[in-house]
Amino acid sequence: MPINIIIGLPFILLGILFLFLAKRNAKRAEESLAWLSTRGVITSSMLASFDSDDSPTTYQPKVEYEYTVANQSYTGKRIAFGIAGSSSEAAARKVVLQYAIGSAVEVFYNPAKPSDAVLERSAATSNKVFWIMGGVFIVAGLLTLLI
Structure with missing residues (x-):
């Protein structure tokens, strides 16, 4: 070949x-x-960094939240669809600060599968x-x- x-x-x-x-x-x-929304609360919010010998450091906000749909509790980790990483520590830190532990958030969830949720559509x-x-x-x- x-x-x-x-x-x-x-x-x-x-x-x-x-x-x-x-x-x-x-x-x-x-x-x-088209998803429904409910109130949730941020339970964890931190900045993770990933180092590699052949590329610059990548920073990723790691956020967890709890929400309830039809008296069932759920935990979510997705902020938006895809990887929320950045080579800018300041940009990633801004997201972490936006979702401070204990803060109330609007959680958007799939009505056909409420465990499928996101903070930003x-x-x-x-x-x-x-x-x-x-x-x-x-x-x-x-x-x-x-x-």
Whole structure:
């Protein structure tokens, strides 16, 4: 098998995966606009950081909340659809401060599956990165196939 195919196809497949994830997150965010809401309370809110030798530190707000639907208690961890990570510690810390422990929040939940909940009916900021990376990987893969 030619080397350009061996290299190009994985790039294209990875690009398709990124685009699939971005599309799924956007679709879930759109669907959540029809979800019901209830009051909840933040039970945990902290900033996590992930270090890697070959990339900058990533900061991710980790938030947990409790809410009740039809006298059933639930715990949620999703802020928005997708990964809520950032290379900016200040941006991630701002989210953590927005969801301080003990604060009341509006929780949006799927009426068909109340355990499926979110605090923000939108795709996470990482979703933009998924769209961009998907396009970049597909273009890189196609260029590799043409060489």
